[in-house]
Structures are given as C-alpha cells and as structure tokens.
Amino acid sequence: MKRVKFYYDAEKLAFKQIVTKNSTKIGYAMLFLLASALFGFLCFFILSNTSFFETPKSKLQARELETMKLNYNLLNRKIALMEESLSAIEERDNNLYRVYFNSAAISNEERRAGLGGVNRYKDLEDFNNSDLIINSSKKVDEIMKALAIQSVSLDEVTKLAKQKAVLLKAIPAIQPVKNEELKHMASGFGYRSDPFTKIRKFHKGMDFSAKTGTPIYATGDGVVRKADGSLSGYGNHIEISHGYGYLTLYAHLSKYKVKAGQKVKRGDIIGYVGSTGRSEAPHLHYEVHKNGEVVNPLNFYYGSISAKEYVLISKLANQENQSLD
Incomplete structure (x- = not known):
C-alpha cells in the first residue's frame, strides 16, 4: 500500500496531505537518470583503464606494442654500435693507412654528407610515431653511405699497398757487391x-x-x-x-x-x-x-x-x- 505523507498547517491548525506535482516527479526522475549515467560512465572509464576487463584482442595489441618498442630500442642500440665501429675504421683509415701510403685523408664532411634531392621519406609520413621511423631510416641510410665511401677508400688503400710493394722492391736497397x-x-x-x-x-x-x-x-x-x-x-x-x-x-x-x-x-x-x-x-x-x-x-x-x-x-x-x- 502506498504510503501517504502529511504536513501540519500552522495557520489552519490541521494536518494536510503532501501532494507531489508531476513536474517535480519528472525532475527527480531526470536527475536520477543523469546521476546514473554519470556514475555508469565513470565506472566504465575506470574499468576500461584497468587490466581487469581487457579483451584477448586488446591484450594481444598491448603485447605487440611492447614488442615493437623493444625492437625499436634494440635497433637503435645496433645502429649506435655500427656508428661506433664505423668511426673507428674511419679513424684508422685516415690516420694510419692513408698516412702510411702518403694519401690525402677523407674529410668528415665528405663521409657524413647528407642525402640530398627529393624527400626520400615521404612514404613514412602521416603515421603514428612517423618521426621515430624517419629518424631511424635516416641513420641507416647515412651509415650505408658512409660504408660505401669506406669500401671505396679501402679499395684505394689496397691498390696503394700493391703499388707500395712494387715500389719497395724497385728501390735500390742492397750493395751491388757482397x-x-x-x-x-x-x-x-x-x-x-x-x-x-x-x-x-x-x-x-x-x-x-x-x-x-x-x-x-x-x-x-x-x-x-x-x-x-x-x-x-x-x-x-x-x-x-x-x-x-x-x-x-x-x-x-x-x-x-x-x-x-x-x-x-x-x-x-x-x-x-x-x-x-x-x-x-x-x-x-x-x-x-x-x-x-x-x-x-x-x-x-x-x-x-x-x-x-x-x-x-x-x-x-x-x-x-x-x-x-
């Protein structure tokens, strides 16, 4: 049975029944619905940012993302090691091999010159983390160019070494009579x-x-x-x-x-x-x-x-x- 509520009217010295208007009822209902919606959205936001309700697909995507981050870091480490090794070879080339054979050193500007011309990395733009991908690609291309220059230099040093061997044999270096x-x-x-x-x-x-x-x-x-x-x-x-x-x-x-x-x-x-x-x-x-x-x-x-x-x-x-x- 529906409960009836009363209030005391002090002027008329009598109890009167409380009657709720329909507009007030509608307002209470709307307020309840709004509060429920806000509470539901808050719960959904909290739950969606926890691993409690992760789907297998989201877990797989998260694992793939972590793997990509790890591979990217490993790639950068390998690039750094390659650059370090190449710099050591270039140092020996300029200050040892070419000095011995009296050949001019290759300048660092020539070895590390940029790759000019058209935008080589246009296809890598407009992606998530495009800057990281383009930066790594540039480093790899610079190393490849430097390796090509060093390869040509070593071919030249090899040629100079052969000429040096012939020269050393040709120079008069012993007494003509024992x-x-x-x-x-x-x-x-x-x-x-x-x-x-x-x-x-x-x-x-x-x-x-x-x-x-x-x-x-x-x-x-x-x-x-x-x-x-x-x-x-x-x-x-x-x-x-x-x-x-x-x-x-x-x-x-x-x-x-x-x-x-x-x-x-x-x-x-x-x-x-x-x-x-x-x-x-x-x-x-x-x-x-x-x-x-x-x-x-x-x-x-x-x-x-x-x-x-x-x-x-x-x-x-x-x-x-x-x-x-």
Missing part, C-alpha cells in the same frame, strides 16, 4: 782525386774494390736498359731502370750476364767485376740516379748490411781519397 767478396771500399760519393790527372773532381758513385770475376748483383727489381760500352770511360757497363724515377749504373765490368730488355730482380747476378774503360784497378763503379740526378748510393744500403757495417762503410766512403776511375 761484403765478404770486397777487398775494401775504394772511394765514395763526392769530390775525390782523379787517379790519372790527380785533379780533384766530383765522383758520381761509389767504387767497390774486388778481384776480377766477382759477382755483381742487381740492387732492385727493374729492366736492363743498357748492357754495352757506349759510355766513354765506363767500359763495359749496365744500366737498370727500376721505375719510379730510379736508375742504377754498374761500370768497368769484365763480362755481362744480362742483356738489354731483360727483367731482373733484386739480388740477381747481372755481371762480374773487371777493369774495363777508364779504370786503374779491378773494381765496380756504382751509381744511383733519381729523377735524372745522381744521389749518394750510401743512402740505399738498408736492405743488406747491419747498422755497424753501415757506420764503417760510411766512414770509409766519406774519406776524400783517390777514386779508381
């Missing part, structure tokens, strides 16, 4: 007394005194340019062109073991000591030419004698005695 077959160092490079005129004149090479028939060795790899007696005063002589501006001359030979146009290697026997031409006694007159100028052969014996022997020969060669030719 120490055990020498009588003594007769005369060195510089002004000496002429054995015939007794006038002091410039001696263009070194004289190695040895008995007739002592083997003479090519001091570097090269090609025999001449093996004849065409130069006045030198008698039987040999000229070897070593390339790179180097030429050696061996004079007063008793006989040859090579001929013009023949390739020889350092240490090959090319002839034998004699006393042909303008010579006072059996010996080898040896000259080294660099770019058309005579140079002191004493500076090129690092490949066959010890430091002690070099000091001794240097003292003997620098004495202003009489030459043998």
Whole structure:
C-alpha cells in the first residue's frame, strides 16, 4: 500500500496531505537518470583503464606494442654500435693507412654528407610515431653511405699497398757487391782525386774494390736498359731502370750476364767485376740516379748490411781519397 505523507498547517491548525506535482516527479526522475549515467560512465572509464576487463584482442595489441618498442630500442642500440665501429675504421683509415701510403685523408664532411634531392621519406609520413621511423631510416641510410665511401677508400688503400710493394722492391736497397767478396771500399760519393790527372773532381758513385770475376748483383727489381760500352770511360757497363724515377749504373765490368730488355730482380747476378774503360784497378763503379740526378748510393744500403757495417762503410766512403776511375 502506498504510503501517504502529511504536513501540519500552522495557520489552519490541521494536518494536510503532501501532494507531489508531476513536474517535480519528472525532475527527480531526470536527475536520477543523469546521476546514473554519470556514475555508469565513470565506472566504465575506470574499468576500461584497468587490466581487469581487457579483451584477448586488446591484450594481444598491448603485447605487440611492447614488442615493437623493444625492437625499436634494440635497433637503435645496433645502429649506435655500427656508428661506433664505423668511426673507428674511419679513424684508422685516415690516420694510419692513408698516412702510411702518403694519401690525402677523407674529410668528415665528405663521409657524413647528407642525402640530398627529393624527400626520400615521404612514404613514412602521416603515421603514428612517423618521426621515430624517419629518424631511424635516416641513420641507416647515412651509415650505408658512409660504408660505401669506406669500401671505396679501402679499395684505394689496397691498390696503394700493391703499388707500395712494387715500389719497395724497385728501390735500390742492397750493395751491388757482397761484403765478404770486397777487398775494401775504394772511394765514395763526392769530390775525390782523379787517379790519372790527380785533379780533384766530383765522383758520381761509389767504387767497390774486388778481384776480377766477382759477382755483381742487381740492387732492385727493374729492366736492363743498357748492357754495352757506349759510355766513354765506363767500359763495359749496365744500366737498370727500376721505375719510379730510379736508375742504377754498374761500370768497368769484365763480362755481362744480362742483356738489354731483360727483367731482373733484386739480388740477381747481372755481371762480374773487371777493369774495363777508364779504370786503374779491378773494381765496380756504382751509381744511383733519381729523377735524372745522381744521389749518394750510401743512402740505399738498408736492405743488406747491419747498422755497424753501415757506420764503417760510411766512414770509409766519406774519406776524400783517390777514386779508381
């Protein structure tokens, strides 16, 4: 049974029944519905942001998102390690390899120059986290470009190394007569007394005194340019062109073991000591030419004698005695 409510009317001194208007009832109902809706929305918001009511699909998406974040961080770490390793290689390339082969270093601006032209990353725009994706793509492209430049540089260094090996073999680096077959160092490079005129004149090479028939060795790899007696005063002589501006001359030979146009290697026997031409006694007159100028052969014996022997020969060669030719 519906309860009836009353109120006391003090003016009329009587109890009257409370009658609720329909508009008030409607207002209460609307207020209740609004409060219920707000309460429901609040509950839904709270529950949707907790893992209590997650669906399997939302859980899978969350797991995939975490995996993508982890992979992105791992990718950036690998990129950083690649950049560090590449920088170390570039450092050795500029300050070791290229210095050794006397080649100009590659500037950091050239190695790290940007990739110009059209927008290469337009297809990666307008996505969630596009900035992160574009930034990573740029780093990878820069590393790939730097690797390409470094690869070309190493190819160049390899080529320089091969040329360097050929150059080192070509440089006159040993004595043309072995120490055990020498009588003594007769005369060195510089002004000496002429054995015939007794006038002091410039001696263009070194004289190695040895008995007739002592083997003479090519001091570097090269090609025999001449093996004849065409130069006045030198008698039987040999000229070897070593390339790179180097030429050696061996004079007063008793006989040859090579001929013009023949390739020889350092240490090959090319002839034998004699006393042909303008010579006072059996010996080898040896000259080294660099770019058309005579140079002191004493500076090129690092490949066959010890430091002690070099000091001794240097003292003997620098004495202003009489030459043998």
